[in-house]
Amino acid sequence: DIVMTQSPDSLAVSLGERATIKCRSSQTILSRSNNKNYLAWYQQKPRQPPKLLIYWASARQTGVPDRFSASESGTDFTLTISSLQAEDVAVYYCQQYFSTPYTFGQGTKLEI
Amino acid sequence: QVQLVQSGTEVKKPGSSVKVSCKASGGTFSSYSLSWVRQAPGQGPEWMGGIIPMFGTSNIAQKFQGRLTISAEESTTTVYMELRSLTSEDTAVYYCARDLSLAVPGVYDWWGQGTLVTVSS
Numbered sequence: 001d002i003v004m005t006q007s008p009d010s011l012a013v014s015l016g017e018r019a020t021i022k023c024r025s026s027q028t029i030l031s032r033s034n035n036k037n038y039l040a041w042y043q044q045k046p047r048q049p050p051k052l053l054i055y056w057a058s059a060r061q062t063g064v065p066d067r068f069s070a071s072e073s074g075t076d077f078t079l080t081i082s083s084l085q086a087e088d089v090a091v092y093y094c095q096q097y098f099s100t101p102y103t104f105g106q107g108t109k110l111e112i
Numbered sequence: 113q114v115q116l117v118q119s120g121t122e123v124k125k126p127g128s129s130v131k132v133s134c135k136a137s138g139g140t141f142s143s144y145s146l147s148w149v150r151q152a153p154g155q156g157p158e159w160m161g162g163i164i165p166m167f168g169t170s171n172i173a174q175k176f177q178g179r180l181t182i183s184a185e186e187s188t189t190t191v192y193m194e195l196r197s198l199t200s201e202d203t204a205v206y207y208c209a210r211d212l213s214l215a216v217p218g219v220y221d222w223w224g225q226g227t228l229v230t231v232s233s
């Protein structure tokens with residue numbers, strides 16, 4: 001199974017400041033056929049299901065604010081929130097969908 | 113607008129089975145993969161398996177093979193997850209989730225509300 005490792009486990013950021021969350025896959029999740037990394041990011045608030053933010057490592061889902069962005073470098077991936085808002089307090093997960101079983105990171109808890 | 117509505121909370125004894133339903137409405141039912149993802153208390157999500165109703169065959173994570181059945185009923189646009197030989201480690205919220213699109217399998221944009229399954233003697 002592909003192991004997804006996130007860092008840090010928790011993060012406190014002031015309102016309006018930048019938040020950066022990292023994720024590393026234990027093996028490549030880059031498809032040679034389409035040159036895309038099979039990596040998604042989700043946001044989860046208490047008592048809610050995860051909400052899709054990003055897929056194909058950097059493609060923002062429709063309706064997601066543009067303060068959320070993501071990047072990739074080999075097997076390292078980064079989610080950035082450019083200017084933290086109060087409603088961004090949540091747990092963030094990365095997920096690989098390159099091969100089954102699809103696997104998630106352990107989560108990063110973002111606080112103010 | 114896709115909507116996934118799951119059955120209610122379950123409390124089960126160790127060794128028993130649980131069957132959770134997920135009724136889909138809005139959008140095309142048969143040709144999208146519907147998956148089950150569970151989340152134990154304080155843990156990250158865990159993919160269990162999925163099914164494309166049109167094909168009827170399921171893809172089950174090896175960890176659950178032999179005790180998990182995922183099925184679909186096209187007439188009622190409902191997907192089911194049955195997990196057998198329950199232990200306390202199966203205590204979790206179970207979600208059904210639908211793929212973002214046929215071109216992006218394994219990315220979930222639509223989620224059910226979750227079903228809490230508690231396994232306790």
